[in-house]
Amino acid sequence: MKKKGKTICIDFDGVLSDYSSGYQGEDVFGDMIKGADSATQILKEKGWTVIIYTTRPVTDALKKWLEDNKISYDYINENPDQPKDSEGSKLMADIYLDDRGMRFNGDWDWTIRDIASFMPWEKKEDEETKKQKMKQAYEEEVKWMKKNNPFVADI
């Protein structure tokens, strides 16, 4: 029996639930990330099989969070449409949506660079703050040099 629709595995922390504070406990969850409810609903309406794919244990509290936040899904950490001989393996899907995922494009040279500079989106703000501080320090340095060194022209 061949399935008609496609399957998507969606990570929980950092994709459905805010993970900016990191792991706080088995049944401690962040707020829903804006749009997760409507996006999963749209996927279901378009015929996708939606699987929540998480490192968290599947608890009643997790199921309640998904229900309370109106997340549309079919399964958690299982794909019953997967061949029986691959049970216990990575779940089969057409797309994996994950805040810690990278897209491999067939080029390991680029990928190894991308790995070195990888930053999950929820940490991006810290990186932005770091850049702002570096820019500010540079501007202060330039200001100081202009004031104290008459040979420094406008940079």
Ligand SMILES: [Mg+2]
């Ligand atoms: Mg995650």
